Amino acid sequence: MILQNYLFTLLLLFACSVAGKHFRFDYDYNGYVGGWFKLHLIPATWHDAWLRCDLEGVSLARMPVKWAPGEPDNFNNGEDCIVLTNGTIADVNCSEIFPYMCFKKNTKDIIMTTCGTVDKEYKLESLTGNCYKFHRIGKPWKRAFMTCAAEGSYLAVINSPQEALLLKNIYDANHSKIRPGTSKDVINIGMHDWNEHGVWRTIHGLTIEEAGYADWAQGQPDNSSGQFCGAMFRNSKLDDFWCHASAPFICEKSLDSLLEL
Incomplete structure (x- = not known):
């Protein structure tokens, strides 16, 4: 735990040191x-x-x-x-x-945050050392995936029960702010069965068991009428969800994903 906190502090100091000097390294x-x-x-x-x-x-x-x-x-x-x-x-x-x-x-209000981005909605979490952003406007899974990628992040991948609880807390804090017309029951996350009908993997290629979290809600996955995309209920349990249906989502990013190191 001491080593983890030390590394987190170093990352935080590094992020602060580059504030105001960059937009994105790919620009x-x-x-x-x-x-x-x-x-x-x-x-x-x-x-x-x-x-x-x-x-x-x-x-x-x-x-x-x-x-x-x-x-x-x-x-x-x-x-x-x-x-x-x-x-x-x-x-x-x-x-x-x-x-x-x-x-x-270039405008005077471009300021690099501790998350290595100018997007102030990304918040740094000491538990994982990564940053998270809750998108309140629902999108289908593929569009959510594209949105996170464009922001220099990825659809959140759950690597432990502790991280699942972290996402639950973020979900709870934003639940009342979810835009009308979109599902409030689940959020899209970074897993998919890639049309293998039961072999669930993260967007990084690991099975969800290898990634560290495979706690399904009771009766899930049920593959109701072709539910091939990954989601999470508000109680932090996993769900299979329709890829075409709009749902809120959480993006996750490392501190250096938009910085040239």
């Missing part, structure tokens, strides 16, 4: 425009690109450009989105996929 700063850029090479539709940038806490890059010859032409009355090519822009169908760039303008 490059450009002094001419006064902000950070990130090029996403994996192509996406305009909507998915906008969503990914938004989840990273930034926006799709905007810049002064001119139209390519003959553009915009709104071909077949179906081109409502814009792409940059060879220094000029053209209108395209929003379902087409392209690489994209996200941008974050």
Whole structure:
């Protein structure tokens, strides 16, 4: 316990020492425009690109450009989105996929927290040495997974009964604030049966038994009408849940996940 507290203190001091000097190591700063850029090479539709940038806490890059010859032409009355090519822009169908760039303008209020992020909703917990954020707006499991990844974290993985209790306490503290229209009975967490129908693994690849926590609620998992995604009841017991159904979720991150060490 003494060693654990010592390591936790060192991590805390390290996180404080980098405050105010970074945004994210995967973004490059450009002094001419006064902000950070990130090029996403994996192509996406305009909507998915906008969503990914938004989840990273930034926006799709905007810049002064001119139209390519003959553009915009709104071909077949179906081109409502814009792409940059060879220094000029053209209108395209929003379902087409392209690489994209996200941008974050440098402002005076960008402060790196002890969690190694500018997102102040992540709170450091001494029990695990990791940070956690409760998302009150419910999302399907895959979208929750994407949201955590964009924030430099991951859907919370339970590694012990003590961590399960920690998540329960976070759940309890936010239960009354969950947005209407989403399930309040469970939260999405980082486990899935990967369509193996009963072989439950964490998003890190371990079985939940290997990870350290496999305490199912009574009668669970019951695979009711195809419940293949992992969730947790408010009493900290595990549940299998519909992947398409929206539920609140908790993201977990290490202190250095957005820092270049």
